[in-house]
Amino acid sequence: MTALLDSAALDQADDTGTTLARLVRAEFMKLRTTDTGWLFLAGFIAFTMLALTINGFGIHHQLYPQKGLDGPQALAEAARSRTPAGVAAIAASMMTSGHLFGVIFALLLGVLVVTSEFANQTAAVTFVTVPRRATVIKAKMAAAACCGALFWLAGTVIAAVATPLFLYTQHISTSLTGWTVARSVLLNLLAFVAWGVFGLGLGAVLRSQMASVIGALVVYAGSFGAILVFTLLYNLFHQAWLLAGPVIAPAVASEVMVTSGPAFPYAPPGWVGGIILIGYTVALVAGGIALTKRRDVI
Amino acid sequence: MVVLLAVVVIGGLVWLARLNRGGTRTNRARMDGAGPDFPDRPLGGRVVSPALMSQGRIEVCGLTKDYGGVRAVDDLSFTVEPGRVTGFLGPNGAGKTTTLRMLLDLVEPTAGTATIGGVRYADLDQPIRCVGAVLEAGAAHKDRTGRDHLRVVCQSAGIPLARADEVLELVGLGAAARRTFRGYSLGMRQRLGVAAALLGDPQVLILDEPANGLDPEGIRWMRDLLRTLARQGRTVLVSSHLLGEMAQLADDLVIVAAGRLAAQGTVASVLGSMAYLSRTLVRTPELEKLAAVLGSDVVVTPAGDSGAYITGADAVAIGDAALRAGLAIHQLVTQLPDLEAAFLELTAGKAAIR
Numbered sequence: 001m002t003a004l005l006d007s008a009a010l011d012q013a014d015d016t017g018t019t020l021a022r023l024v025r026a027e028f029m030k031l032r033t034t035d036t037g038w039l040f041l042a043g044f045i046a047f048t049m050l051a052l053t054i055n056g057f058g059i060h061h062q063l064y065p066q067k068g069l070d071g072p073q074a075l076a077e078a079a080r081s082r083t084p085a086g087v088a089a090i091a092a093s094m095m096t097s098g099h100l101f102g103v104i105f106a107l108l109l110g111v112l113v114v115t116s117e118f119a120n121q122t123a124a125v126t127f128v129t130v131p132r133r134a135t136v137i138k139a140k141m142a143a144a145a146c147c148g149a150l151f152w153l154a155g156t157v158i159a160a161v162a163t164p165l166f167l168y169t170q171h172i173s174t175s176l177t178g179w180t181v182a183r184s185v186l187l188n189l190l191a192f193v194a195w196g197v198f199g200l201g202l203g204a205v206l207r208s209q210m211a212s213v214i215g216a217l218v219v220y221a222g223s224f225g226a227i228l229v230f231t232l233l234y235n236l237f238h239q240a241w242l243l244a245g246p247v248i249a250p251a252v253a254s255e256v257m258v259t260s261g262p263a264f265p266y267a268p269p270g271w272v273g274g275i276i277l278i279g280y281t282v283a284l285v286a287g288g289i290a291l292t293k294r295r296d297v298i
Numbered sequence: 299m300v301v302l303l304a305v306v307v308i309g310g311l312v313w314l315a316r317l318n319r320g321g322t323r324t325n326r327a328r329m330d331g332a333g334p335d336f337p338d339r340p341l342g343g344r345v346v347s348p349a350l351m352s353q354g355r356i357e358v359c360g361l362t363k364d365y366g367g368v369r370a371v372d373d374l375s376f377t378v379e380p381g382r383v384t385g386f387l388g389p390n391g392a393g394k395t396t397t398l399r400m401l402l403d404l405v406e407p408t409a410g411t412a413t414i415g416g417v418r419y420a421d422l423d424q425p426i427r428c429v430g431a432v433l434e435a436g437a438a439h440k441d442r443t444g445r446d447h448l449r450v451v452c453q454s455a456g457i458p459l460a461r462a463d464e465v466l467e468l469v470g471l472g473a474a475a476r477r478t479f480r481g482y483s484l485g486m487r488q489r490l491g492v493a494a495a496l497l498g499d500p501q502v503l504i505l506d507e508p509a510n511g512l513d514p515e516g517i518r519w520m521r522d523l524l525r526t527l528a529r530q531g532r533t534v535l536v537s538s539h540l541l542g543e544m545a546q547l548a549d550d551l552v553i554v555a556a557g558r559l560a561a562q563g564t565v566a567s568v569l570g571s572m573a574y575l576s577r578t579l580v581r582t583p584e585l586e587k588l589a590a591v592l593g594s595d596v597v598v599t600p601a602g603d604s605g606a607y608i609t610g611a612d613a614v615a616i617g618d619a620a621l622r623a624g625l626a627i628h629q630l631v632t633q634l635p636d637l638e639a640a641f642l643e644l645t646a647g648k649a650a651i652r
Contacts, residue, residue: 007461007464009461009463009464010457010499012458017456022456026453026454029446029450029453030439030442030450033439033446033450034441034442116439120438121434122437122439124399124402124404124433124434125437125438125451127403127404128402128403128404128425128426128431128433129425129451129454129455130455131419131420131422132420294406296399297404298399298404
C-alpha cells in the first residue's frame with residue numbers, strides 16, 4: 001500500500017509471525033508497561049517469603065516438640081517426620097510454601113489481563129486492531145498462563161534457596177531432587193498456570209473488573225466451605241463417598257492435586273483434583289471465547 | 299488460615315478501590331493548545347491512486363440495531379465518498395456511535411450491512427492498515443504512557459514500533475510521549491486517539507466526536523488535519539453534534555435522528571433542500587404599502603430600522619412587486635437557513651435520551 005504519510009517506519013513494515021504470536025507479544029508489552037503486573041509480582045514475592053517463614057516455624061515445631069507441653073502423639077509425629085518419607089514431605093512442603101494463597105496472585109492477574117481492557121475502555125482499540133476476537137482471548141490466555149508460570153518460578157527459586165538453608169539449621173539432610181519434591185514442585189507449576197488461566201476465563205465471562213475480582217476470591221475462598229457442606233451431608237446420610245465430595249470445589253481440587261499424600265481424610269487421588277481443576281478452567285475459557293465473539297463491545 | 303485469607307481478601311478490595319479512584323486524580327497538566335509545544339507537522343502531499351479511492355468508499359445499507367426492545371438504528375443507508383470530509387450529524391442518542399461501532403465490527407447489526415471498500419471490517423486483511431478509528435478519548439490504560447499505548451497497537455498489528463514516535467510527532471504529542479495517560483488533558487487524549495488512528499497510514503478515517511474537549515486552537519488543528527487527509531484522497535467520516543464545527547469542516551453531511559436518516563448530501567444541497575426555511579430581509583421606507591402589495595400569503599416580521607423579514611415570497615417576487623407598485627427598496631437580501639436551523643428542522647422532536 002502506498003504510504004500516504006511519509007513514514008520511514010512503515011516502509012520497513014514486516015509482518016512476520018502469526019497474528020497469535022504478535023498478540024501474545026503485545027499482551028506481554030501491556031503487562032510490562034503498567035505497574036499492576038510488577039506490583040503483583042512484588043506482592044507475591046513478599047508473600048512467599050512470609051509463607052516460608054511461617055511454614056519453617058511450623059516444621060520446626062513438628063520436628064522438635066516441646067517436652068511437657070506436647071503429648072506423646074507429637075513425639076511420635078516428630079519421629080515419623082525424621083523417616084526418609086517424612087523428610088521428603090517436609091522438603092516438598094517447604095518448596096511449595098504458601099502455594100495455597102500464592103495461586104490467588106496468579107488468579108487475580110489472570111482476571112485483570114482481560115477485565116482491565118473493559119475497565120480502561122481499551123477493549124474497542126484491541127478489537128478494532130485485531131477483529132479476530134477468539135485469537136485475542138487465546139493470546140491473553142497464553143499471557144495469563146505465562147504469568148502463572150513466572151510467579152511459580154519466582155516462588156520456587158526463593159524456596160530453593162531457603163529450603164536447604166532451613167533444613168541445614170534443623171539438622172536434617174536431604175536432597176531436593178527426590179521424586180516427592182520434584183513432583184510437588186511440578187504440580188505446583190500446573191496449579192499456578194491453571195489458576196492464571198482460570199482467572200482469565202472468569203474475567204472473559206464476566207467482563208466487569210469488580211465482579212470478576214470478587215467472583216474469583218469468592219470461588220477460591222468459598223471452595224473451602226465445600227468441606228463443611230460435605231461433612232454436614234456425611235453426618236446426615238453416612239455415605240463414605242460424601243467425604244471425598246469437596247474435591248468438586250476448584251480450590252480444593254487444586255489442593256488435592258498438589259498435596260503429596262491425601263489433602264484431607266478420604267481425599268481422592270491427586271489426578272482427580274487435577275482433572276477437575278483443568279475441567280473448570282477449560283470450561284471457563286471456552287465460555288469466555290464464545291461470549292466474547294458474540295457480545296457487542298460498547 | 300482464615301486470617302490469612304481475610305488479609306488477602308481485604309488487601310484485594312483495598313487495591314481495587316485504589317484502582318477505581320485512580321481515574322479522578324486532578325493533577326493533569328493543561329496542554330490542550332496547539333501552541334509552541336505542539337507544532338503542526340505538514341503531512342506528506344501524496345495523492346491516492348484511483349484504485350485506492352474505490353477501496354475507501356463506505357457503504358451502509360439497511361443497517362438496523364435493536365438493544366432489547368429499543369431500536370437504536372433503524373434501516374439506515376448512506377454512502378461516504380473518498381476525498382471528502384463527511385460529517386455524521388445527529389442529536390445525542392441518534393445512533394451515531396452505534397452505527398460507527400457496527401461499521402467497525404464492534405457491534406453486531408440486527409439487520410443490514412456496513413462495508414468499507416465493499417468488504418466487511420472483520421474481513422479486511424490488515425484492518426488498521428486500511429481503516430483508522432478514533433472511538434473514545436478515554437481509551438487507554440491510565441498508567442500507560444501515550445507512547446507505550448501506541449507501541450502496543452503497533453505490536454498487535456505487526457507495524458514497526460518506531461511508527462509510534464512518528465505519529466506522536468505528527469499530532470504534536472512528542473513532548474508528552476513518555477507521560478502516563480492519566481496526566482493527559484482531554485485535548486491530549488483526543489490527539490492520542492488520532493495518533494492511534496494514523497498508525498497504519500489508513501485510507502479511511504472514522505472519528506467519533508473528535509472535537510469533544512478541544513479548545514478553539516485544538517479544534518482548528520483537528521479541522522486542518524482532517525481537511526488535509528481528505529485532500530490526499532482519504533475517506534474521512536466524522537461524527538459530531540457540534541453543528542458550527544461541521545459547517546466549517548464537512549463537504550458532505552449525513553444527518554440522523556432517532557436512528558433514521560434525516561438527510562444526506564453536500565452541505566450546500568442539504569441547506570438548499572431547506573429553501574423553504576429561507577427568508578428575505580427587505581428595507582424600504584414604505585413597508586406597509588409593500589406588505590399590502592405582496593398579499594396575504596406572505597408573513598412580514600418587522601426587523602427594526604425600516605426593515606422586515608419576509609417569508610412566503612422570494613427576493614425576485616418581492617422586487618418585481620415593489621417595482622410594479624413604484625416602491626423604493628433600499629436593501630433586499632435572501633437569507634438561507636444556516637446548518638443549525640436545518641439541523642434543528644430535520645431532527646425536530648426526534649431527539650431521544652438513550
